Amino acid sequence: MSTEHETAREQSAAALHSAVAGYLDHLAVERGLAANTLSSYRRDLRRYLEFLAGRGVDSLAAVAESHVTEFLRRLREGDADHPPLGGNSAGRAVVAVRGLHRFALREGLAAVDPAGGVRPPTPARRLPKAVSxxxxxxxxxxxxxxxxxxxxxxxxxxxxxxxxxxxxxxxxxxxxxxxxxxxxEPAPGSEHGDxxxxxxxxxxxxxxxxxxxxxxxxxxxxxxxxxxxxxxxxxxxxxxxxxxxxxxxxxxxxxxxxxxxxxxxxxxxxxxxxxxxxxxxxxxxxxxxxxxxxxxxxxxxxxxxxxxxxxxxxxxxxxxxxxxxxxxxxxxxxxxxxxxxx
Structure with missing residues (x-):
């Protein structure tokens, strides 16, 4: 692999990480997301970047809808390093990924949004909590x-x-x-109730x-x-x-x-x-x-x-x-x- 090609890959990967950092800054400063939620999004997106790197994807332009769909499947199935996620946690991760790509499109960092058609899993219906x-x-x-x-x-x-x-x-x-x-009700035979x-x-x-x-x-x-x-x-x-x-x-x-x-x-x-x-x-x-x-x-x-x-x-x-x-x-x-x- 040529030095020029390697340099280009490194620049693309740096741009991808920069896009994630910019998106998280946007959530913190402009959207005012809570610290716990922001921490969860950061963790979800770090895992997403690791997944993309494992697929040889090093730029926003190289991400396809199939990658996002496979990422969701991997979240639900788990792997050697991660336990399977429930519907709510996997849904949150997909929301973070969708938000990232929507942000990149809006900011001119990408030409398309590959995650727009991927829907988060439907969360399990939570039954009301009642006590005896x-x-x-x-x-x-x-x-x-x-x-x-x-x-x-x-x-x-x-x-x-x-x-x-x-x-x-x-x-x-x-x-x-x-x-x-x-x-x-009025009593039978009476004209008016009390x-x-x-x-x-x-x-x-x-x-x-x-x-x-x-x-x-x-x-x-x-x-x-x-x-x-x-x-x-x-x-x-x-x-x-x-x-x-x-x-x-x-x-x-x-x-x-x-x-x-x-x-x-x-x-x-x-x-x-x-x-x-x-x-x-x-x-x-x-x-x-x-x-x-x-x-x-x-x-x-x-x-x-x-x-x-x-x-x-x-x-x-x-x-x-x-x-x-x-x-x-x-x-x-x-x-x-x-x-x-x-």
């Missing part, structure tokens, strides 16, 4: 239903999150007027009006436990918290009398989870548990769809998968002929 009823009771029991105003507020917040399946943004966005009562009363009234059904995604409103009934916690908070705690503020209409108030923020609600849940000895519990865990426990109890999936505010029943049907998995586990553990003899 016993864990929910431990969580709710970790916040006293009596005592200081903030304790009453925290208990009411957590009871409402689990009792109605609310998103945390919906719960902290509530105003006092969003707690209402659905009047009972007028709507206070949320704590024994007549009718207490309900909460949520404003979900896209501004869509829905009414969700409030169960007995959440209703009792809300009554205690509204009567004995909220007036004390409100005295520190400027007349906020928010249902849940912070210590200064203003609206409780999402971060504040997160802190309430995190503190209760720590006291209950639970880990990895989020507001969405309560929402998922609400839906899963309803379906476990025989609720129709379309009713759960309405309660959650899902636009499509397809989104809600994932909870039926959780229930089927649970039924399979119970069957395998309980039925005398579920497993082959050892």
């Amino acid at each position: 009823l016993e864990a929910i009771e431990s969580l709710l029991g970790a916040v006293p239903g009596e005592g200081a105003p903030r304790s009453l507020r925290d208990r009411a917040l957590l009871e409402l999150l689990y009792g109605t399946g609310a998103r945390i943004s919906e719960a902290v966005g509530l105003d006092v007027d969003d707690i209402t009562r659905l009047a009972p 007028p709507a009363g206070a949320p704590g009234s024994d007549d009718g059904v207490a309900a909460v009006r949520y404003r979900g995604k896209g501004g869509k409103e829905r009414l969700v009934p409030i169960g007995r436990f959440a209703r009792a916690a809300l009554d205690s908070y509204l009567v004995r705690a909220r007036p004390v918290l409100a005295a520190s503020g400027r007349g906020s209409s928010a249902l849940f108030l912070n210590a200064r009398g203003g609206r409780l923020t999402r971060q504040g609600a997160w802190a309430v849940l995190r503190a209760a989870a720590e006291r209950a000895g639970l880990s990895d519990v989020s507001p969405h865990t309560l929402r998922h548990s609400f839906a899963t426990h309803l379906i476990d109890g025989g609720a129709d999936v379309r009713v759960v769809q309405e309660l959650l505010g899902h636009a499509s029943v397809t989104t809600t049907q994932v909870y039926t998968m959780v229930t089927v998995d649970r039924l399979r586990e119970v069957y395998a553990a309980s039925h005398p002929r579920a497993n082959a003899a050892g």
Whole structure:
């Protein structure tokens, strides 16, 4: 091999590495990618360069779609130096490679984008995380239903999150007027039902009006436990918290009398989870548990769809998968002929 040819190869390889460095700088400076994500992309692209070098590819111009496709296959299969990657990790690597070639095309470093037609693997469908009823009771029991105003507020917040399946943004966005009562059906022979009363009234059904995604409103009934916690908070705690503020209409108030923020609600849940000895519990865990426990109890999936505010029943049907998995586990553990003899 001539010295000129070797020099040209070295220059091409240097240009390829320079393109990767420029792309990573672009992600860090212009896109503001998180440090952990940037580190993952750097590792993925280093492996991509090693793969290309092993195929004798030393320039952006020499990369073909078949190289990118083979790289993806190698990620999934693994090799002597690397274990096989799951769909999510392989997908991230392909996203990094696609971004590199798109960047090179946009910056005039390459004439074509060989990765544009290569799609990342479809990630495995992640089932919602739900916790047992016993864990929910431990969580709710970790916040006293009596005592200081903030304790009453925290208990009411957590009871409402689990009792109605609310998103945390919906719960902290509530105003006092969003707690209402659905009047009972008129008794036979009467002309009018009783007028709507206070949320704590024994007549009718207490309900909460949520404003979900896209501004869509829905009414969700409030169960007995959440209703009792809300009554205690509204009567004995909220007036004390409100005295520190400027007349906020928010249902849940912070210590200064203003609206409780999402971060504040997160802190309430995190503190209760720590006291209950639970880990990895989020507001969405309560929402998922609400839906899963309803379906476990025989609720129709379309009713759960309405309660959650899902636009499509397809989104809600994932909870039926959780229930089927649970039924399979119970069957395998309980039925005398579920497993082959050892």
